[in-house]
Amino acid sequence: MIKTYLKTLWRMFEKHVTRLLSILFMVLVSVGFCSGIGIAPGKINNSLTDYYVENNVSDFIVRSEGLSGQDLDILRDCFGAGDYNAVFQLDVQTGEKRSVRLMFIDFDNWTVNVPDIIEGERSSGKIFAERSDNVIKGYSVGEEVDVGALLSGVFPFAIALKTEVGATVQSPLTFAVDGEPSDYAEIEGTPETTTATADADVLEQILYIPKTLIPAQFAAFIPDNSLYVAVENRDMFSAFSGGYGDYVEKKRAEAQTEAISVLTLYDNYSFVSLKSYSDKVEAIGFVLMVAFLLVTALVVLSTMTRLLDEERAQIACLKTLGYSSTGIISKYLLFALIATGIGGTGAYFVGIGLAYLLYLVFNYSFDMPPMSASISIWFYVITFALIVLATLAATALSGYKMAGERPANLLRPKPPKAGKKVILERIPLLWNRLSFKYKSTLRNVLRYKSRFFMTVIAVAFSTALVMAGLGLVDMCLFQDFGSGSILGIAALIVIFAGLLTAIVIYTLTNINISERNREIATLMVLGYHDKEVTGYIYREIYINSFIGILFGYPLSAFFMWLVFKTMGLGSVGAVSWFMWLIAPAIVLLFTGIVTLILRRKIVKINMNESLKAIE
Amino acid sequence: MSFLELRGVGKEYKINTLTVEALKDVSFDFEDGEFAVVLGSSGAGKTTLLNLLGGMDGATSGEIILDGKNVTSLDKRGLTEYRRNDVGFVFQFYNLMPNLTALENVEIAVEICKDHLDPKEVLTEVGLAERLNNFPAQLSGGEQQRVSIARAIAKNPKILLCDEPTGALDYATGKKILKLLHDVSKQRKRLVIVVTHNAALKDMADKVIYIKSGMIEKIEKNEHPVPIEEIEW
Numbered sequence: 001m002i003k004t005y006l007k008t009l010w011r012m013f014e015k016h017v018t019r020l021l022s023i024l025f026m027v028l029v030s031v032g033f034c035s036g037i038g039i040a041p042g043k044i045n046n047s048l049t050d051y052y053v054e055n056n057v058s059d060f061i062v063r064s065e066g067l068s069g070q071d072l073d074i075l076r077d078c079f080g081a082g083d084y085n086a087v088f089q090l091d092v093q094t095g096e097k098r099s100v101r102l103m104f105i106d107f108d109n110w111t112v113n114v115p116d117i118i119e120g121e122r123s124s125g126k127i128f129a130e131r132s133d134n135v136i137k138g139y140s141v142g143e144e145v146d147v148g149a150l151l152s153g154v155f156p157f158a159i160a161l162k163t164e165v166g167a168t169v170q171s172p173l174t175f176a177v178d179g180e181p182s183d184y185a186e187i188e189g190t191p192e193t194t195t196a197t198a199d200a201d202v203l204e205q206i207l208y209i210p211k212t213l214i215p216a217q218f219a220a221f222i223p224d225n226s227l228y229v230a231v232e233n234r235d236m237f238s239a240f241s242g243g244y245g246d247y248v249e250k251k252r253a254e255a256q257t258e259a260i261s262v263l264t265l266y267d268n269y270s271f272v273s274l275k276s277y278s279d280k281v282e283a284i285g286f287v288l289m290v291a292f293l294l295v296t297a298l299v300v301l302s303t304m305t306r307l308l309d310e311e312r313a314q315i316a317c318l319k320t321l322g323y324s325s326t327g328i329i330s331k332y333l334l335f336a337l338i339a340t341g342i343g344g345t346g347a348y349f350v351g352i353g354l355a356y357l358l359y360l361v362f363n364y365s366f367d368m369p370p371m372s373a374s375i376s377i378w379f380y381v382i383t384f385a386l387i388v389l390a391t392l393a394a395t396a397l398s399g400y401k402m403a404g405e406r407p408a409n410l411l412r413p414k415p416p417k418a419g420k421k422v423i424l425e426r427i428p429l430l431w432n433r434l435s436f437k438y439k440s441t442l443r444n445v446l447r448y449k450s451r452f453f454m455t456v457i458a459v460a461f462s463t464a465l466v467m468a469g470l471g472l473v474d475m476c477l478f479q480d481f482g483s484g485s486i487l488g489i490a491a492l493i494v495i496f497a498g499l500l501t502a503i504v505i506y507t508l509t510n511i512n513i514s515e516r517n518r519e520i521a522t523l524m525v526l527g528y529h530d531k532e533v534t535g536y537i538y539r540e541i542y543i544n545s546f547i548g549i550l551f552g553y554p555l556s557a558f559f560m561w562l563v564f565k566t567m568g569l570g571s572v573g574a575v576s577w578f579m580w581l582i583a584p585a586i587v588l589l590f591t592g593i594v595t596l597i598l599r600r601k602i603v604k605i606n607m608n609e610s611l612k613a614i615e
Numbered sequence: 616m617s618f619l620e621l622r623g624v625g626k627e628y629k630i631n632t633l634t635v636e637a638l639k640d641v642s643f644d645f646e647d648g649e650f651a652v653v654l655g656s657s658g659a660g661k662t663t664l665l666n667l668l669g670g671m672d673g674a675t676s677g678e679i680i681l682d683g684k685n686v687t688s689l690d691k692r693g694l695t696e697y698r699r700n701d702v703g704f705v706f707q708f709y710n711l712m713p714n715l716t717a718l719e720n721v722e723i724a725v726e727i728c729k730d731h732l733d734p735k736e737v738l739t740e741v742g743l744a745e746r747l748n749n750f751p752a753q754l755s756g757g758e759q760q761r762v763s764i765a766r767a768i769a770k771n772p773k774i775l776l777c778d779e780p781t782g783a784l785d786y787a788t789g790k791k792i793l794k795l796l797h798d799v800s801k802q803r804k805r806l807v808i809v810v811t812h813n814a815a816l817k818d819m820a821d822k823v824i825y826i827k828s829g830m831i832e833k834i835e836k837n838e839h840p841v842p843i844e845e846i847e848w
Contacts (some may be wrong), residue, residue, distance in 0.1 A: 420750060436722055443714040522710040525671060526766075527699025529692070550765040589786045610710050611662060611778055 008314070009331050010545040013338075019307055020339045022507040023300050027343030028350060029253055029503060030292040030381050035347060035498040037285030038379020042370060044362065045356050048274065051369030055172040056083060059248060061137025061263040062227040062255065063089075071260065075227060078255045082231040083111040086224035088130025088211075091182045091203070092150050099182040099201040100150055104222060107210040112228040115169035115208070122487075125213065130206035133177035133367065137204050139165040152589040159218050163209070164614060175367040176205060176270040206377065210588030221463045263336060275367050277485060281358065285379075287559070291498060293383060295461045297390045299504050302454050304336055304395045306511045308402055316410030317436060325403035336395045337388065344384040351380050357492060364484030422446045441539040445547075451512070452544060457550025458504045460555050467556035467583040468563045474579045475570035486567065502590040509594055511539050513601055520602060521609035530603045537602060539594050545591045550583040556583065584601060616683070617644035617691060619668075619774065624677035624687075626663050637663040638829045641677070645822060647773075648804040650797050650840070652816050655826035661810045662778075664826065668695040669704055669776050682773055692721040692806065699727055703767030705777040705796075711751040717762045718747040724766045738762070741795060757788035759770040761795065768799055774800065775807040780812075786848075793819065793843045815848035 013020060026338035051057075059082075062075055065084060076084065088104040107122070118131045126153050127145065132138025139145065147161040174180045181200035216221055248264040256262045265271045309313075311332070318328050352375065362368050402410070422443050425431045431439070445452055472490030513520070516537060523533050564570040616656040638660050643676060645651050655661045666672040670686060672692070681701060686728060689697055698704075711720045718734055722778040725731035738747055742762040751759055760780060767775055781789030793809075797819060800807040809816065817823045818841040825832035 436719070436726060440712065440715055440719065440723065447714050518710065519712055522706075522712070523723075524695075525669065525704050525706075525710075526770075527695055527727060528700075529695050529699075532727065584786060608662070608666070610706060612666075613708065 005327075005331075010332065012311070012331065012335060016307055016335070018510060019303050019507075020021040020335070022503065022510065023303055023336070023339035024346075025341040026296045026299060026500070026507065027340050027387055028346045029496060029499045030296040031347035031380070031387060032350025032354060033292050034285070034289045034383040034499075035351030035377070035380030037281060037289065038383070039351050039355035039375055039377070040285075041282040042359040042376030043374075044274065044278045044368075046372035046374045047359075047369050048271075050372050052172060053559075055116070056112055056113045056230045056232065057265070058228040058233050059084075059264065060227075060229040060251065060255070061267075062229065063263065064222040064225055064260045066225055067227055072227070075229070075255060079229050079231055083230055084252070085110060085112040085228040087226050087228065088222045088224055089226045090151075090154065090202070092154060092545050093201060094150070094204065098204045100205040100207065101182070101203050102139055102147065102150065102207050102209060104209050104211050104214060107212070112230045113172055115149050115171040117167045117169050120165070120167030123166045124210075126164050126542065127210065127213070128167050128169045130174060130208075131168045131367070133172050135177070135179035135202055135203075135204060136174075138168060139205070141165055142167060147206065147207070147213075155218075155221060161209075161213060161215070163213060169208065170367055171206070171208075172369075173268055174203075174270055176273050176365065176371070177367060179203070179366060182208075186528075196452065200379070204476050206448070213348060238581075242275045251592075271591065272368065274362070277362065279491060280567050284489075284563055287380075287562045287566065288497075289383065291461045291465055291559070292496075293386060295458045295500060295504060296387060297421045298454050298458055299507050300336075300340070300387070300391050300509060301394045302451065303507055304332070304391065305398055306515065307335070307358055308332060308398055310514070312402065312410055316407045319403065319407040322468055325400060327404050329399035330400050332395050333392055336391045340388045340391050344388065348380055348382065354492065354496075358489065361485050361488030361492070364488060366485075371501035414487065420447075437536070437539065438538075441543060443542050445543050448515075455508050455544040456548045457553055458508065459501070459545050461496060462501035462552040463549050463552030463553040463557055463583055464559045466501060466586050467552070467579070468559040469493035469497055470579045470583055471553050471556075471570070471572070471575045472563060472567070474576050475564075475574070478576055479570060479574055486569075492560050498558050498590070501587055501595065504537070505541075505545070505587075505591050506594045506597070508544075509598055510601075512541060512596060513537060517605055518612075520605050521607050524605070524607045525610050530599075534595070534599055534602050541595065542591065544560060545587060549587055553580070553583070553586075556580075616650075616680075617647040618647040618682055618826035620678075620680045622678045622680075624667060626667060626672070627675045628662075636829055638667070638674075641826075641829075641831055643824055643831065643834055644807065646804050647682075647806055648800060648820045649806050651806065651822045651824065653808060653824045653826060654812070654817055656812055659826045660829040660847050661812075661826060663829070665778055666774060668774070669702050670694040685689045694717045700729055700770070703770050703772035703775045704765050705760070705767050705775065705780050707782040708781040708784075709751070709756075709763045711762055711766075713751050713816045716748045716750055716757075717743055717754065717765075720751070720762050721766045721769050723813055725769045728744040728770045729841070730771055732769045732771050732841050734765070734769050737765045741765045741768075751820060755788075757792060758782050760784060760788075760792050764792070764795060764799070768803070768805075773806065775805055777807065777809045779811050780809060780816060781813070790843055790846075797843060813848060815846055818846050819843050 003035070051077045060079060072084070076604040085105065086135060091099045091100050094101060098171045101468065115128060117128075122128075127147075129145070130136055143165045145163055145165060147163060148159045151159050151161070179202040182203055245266065247265070250266055252262040305335070315328055318326075355375075356371070359368065359371055420443075434442070464594060468489050472486060473494065476484075477486040518534055520537065523536060560575065564572065621644065622642050624638060624641040625636070628635045628637055634669055641664065642826055653661060653664060655733040663672075667674050670689070671694075674687050677687065684701075685696075686694075686697060691793060712723060717738060721734035721738060725734055735747065738744065743758060743761055743765065746754060747756060751762070753760065764780075775796070780796065781792055784792060793816070796807050796809065799805055809820075817835070818837070823837070823839055825835070
């Protein structure tokens with residue numbers, strides 16, 4: 001018995017392979033998007049944490065006019081065991097809004113904020129220079145640097161200190177590529193853009209100079225004024241955890257005096273801006289995720305409902321043979337589980353890929369540390385579980401409802417949904433002007449109300465998703481906001497929203513065609529040409545899409561508002577007018593492509609369908 | 616030359632490697648205004664013959680000539696034009712568009728025809744003057760079949776093909792529908808071909824084609840057809 005039952009199972013998969021693929025790809029795209037967006041911030045956090053631990057980043061930077069031995073003792077008491085690097089650090093103005101940072105440090109005992117050497121090597125008597133980026137000019141290895149000249153305005157006497165760059169380096173404190181603010185620049189809240197805080201100078205060079213290069217007679221004038229502290233207990237260290245934030249705030253309050261100010265990682269421009277970006281990605285993802293999941297759930301549900309409708313006769317047959325409802329339905333549950341399961345499993349890899357891309361995109365604004373291998377899969381697990389549960393629940397619900405009917409009812413063909421007058425017909429002035437074709441189309445549109453709403457909602461959300469991405473693109477390209485990172489993120493959003501839209505339209509159109517097989521076959525027998533037959537079906541699809549797009553406009557505005565608010569940039573009103581045309585154009589383009597692809601399916605319908613008994 | 620002629624018509628279907636000969640060397644002719652019945656049991660090849668006559672499929676061999684036009688030589692587009700202008704089709708399950716009213720169901724067929732009749736008049740003629748604006752779901756089976764017949768007549772076709780037109784109807788309603796089809800044939804001088812498995816209908820036809828295993832079994836001509844009212848089954 002089981003063997004034959006399994007055969008019907010296999011045949012179902014064969015028969016409904018297009019539906020299987022529709023569900024599979026939809027889950028692939030939407031769960032993939034959600035998990036990618038979910039994985040990326042975690043990956044950034046983990047990578048940064050690894051990087052910070054590896055390079056022993058400073059938890060605290062203590063600044064003062066000069067630190068006495070007594071000061072140091074007090075600070076050691078406060079922060080406890082750890083690595084302490086005392087340095088002399090100075091930002092020298094070299095032009096309007098331009099400064100050079102000089103850091104005199106003991107190279108032999110350099111244990112905190114150890115920079116990675118990018119090029120060259122450490123050699124005695126030579127200095128390190130921060131690598132070049134969008135703002136920092138950088139030096140090449142071997143280039144001569146006149147430190148004395150840079151210091152000429154600082155001290156009332158001249159210091160002869162000419163040296164050579166031994167290596168270019170990357171410090172864990174300065175990995176943002178769009179400008180590091182000079183000393184003491186207050187970072188208020190989260191930076192709105194990646195251009196460094198407006199009031200502060202921007203560092204155009206950072207030089208790390210061995211203390212041994214300072215001529216002995218000047219040593220007294222160059223006292224240690226900064227203390228870089230990396231506390232010993234790194235277990236609690238997670239650059240992004242709330243607990244760490246509380247801890248450093250508490251210590252800061254303890255150590256800070258009138259003469260001594262304490263900076264933490266939360267005052268570090270690179271860290272704060274990367275963290276704010278990563279938080280934004282997470283927040284945007286959260287907003288868009290809801291839409292992705294909603295649309296996917298809706299369309300997967302219509303697909304399963306349609307599948308059950310088509311299996312009506314078979315369900316009835318199995319019932320008359322005495323199969324239990326659960327036995328019958330388990331087949332469809334398995335179908336749904338396999339489709340969503342394969343899609344969801346694939347989505348894991350899509351998610352990893354997307355997270356990887358997002359990570360790469362961050363390289364436009366940051367010299368990103370090596371990517372951490374660890375992955376936080378919570379978003380993936382949750383979104384995947386949600387889709388699977390929603391699909392199974394809905395399949396079970398409509399399945400039990402159908403299997404609960406008496407076999408006699410099931411064997412009788414489901415009466416076609418009755419046509420009725422639509423509201424527009426009450427306005428004869430308008431209705432009578434419509435051509436006959438459109439009358440029929442309009443009635444059809446309103447006949448299948450649930451499918452109509454399904455299509456309109458799905459298309460509206462897809463349009464809004466595409467629009468949200470395009471709005472961000474627009475802000476980056478034309479309004480001069482933000483950076484390549486945001487542009488990259490926006491592009492990825494547009495791509496995924498577009499993919500979802502295409503699959504959604506394909507699936508809904510496909511359902512529409514299979515529901516209307518008989519009508520199409522009849523039109524063919526009546527002598528309608530292929531073009532006229534496809535027109536009959538497609539007019540309806542275009543009208544649905546069009547109404548979806550109309551509803552998509554207010555939804556787009558709302559999404560964009562949310563996204564802009566989250567990103568802290570741009571405004572809905574500032575979005576270029578043509579973007580409002582591009583999003584619907586993309587949706588219509590996809591509709592057009594889908595209708596072209598499905599044209600074959602329509603014209604291949606066998607006219608004999610019209611002779612068959614109604615199933 | 617007869618109005619409709621079939622000469623050695625054959626039809627083969629290839630299913631994978633299997634070749635099925637659905638029709639073999641079928642030859643007969645009908646005159647304009649005749650009421651003809653094609654009789655055969657299920658699987659005899661009735662549907663295949665209907666498909667060929669209706670221009671829904673092409674023959675593998677032989678010729679079908681309607682009013683001087685060789686149907687077998689038509690391409691896909693030609694066949695569509697043929698179905699559009701020359702054939703009226705009455706289905707067993709009516710096949711009305713559920714979202715169109717009775718009137719609109721007739722209009723959807725005629726609006727693509729060159730030389731059609733007025734839909735309202737035809738519907739009145741089949742007794743549906745009061746039901747013009749009803750949707751199929753609001754009509755009985757018999758009424759739906761009348762709409763289907765009106766749709767076929769209104770196209771003003773050369774032949775009317777009816778596939779088991781009473782198959783889904785009760786006895787009394789079925790008889791009325793057959794009467795209507797017979798009237799169309801006689802009053803409008805149209806060739807009406809009814810394809811059925813109901814042997815009782817043979818007595819009302821001018822000509823009966825018996826079909827069995829894809830071949831013509833015999834052809835009968837009735838000099839004195841019996842009115843449908845007098846036939847019982």
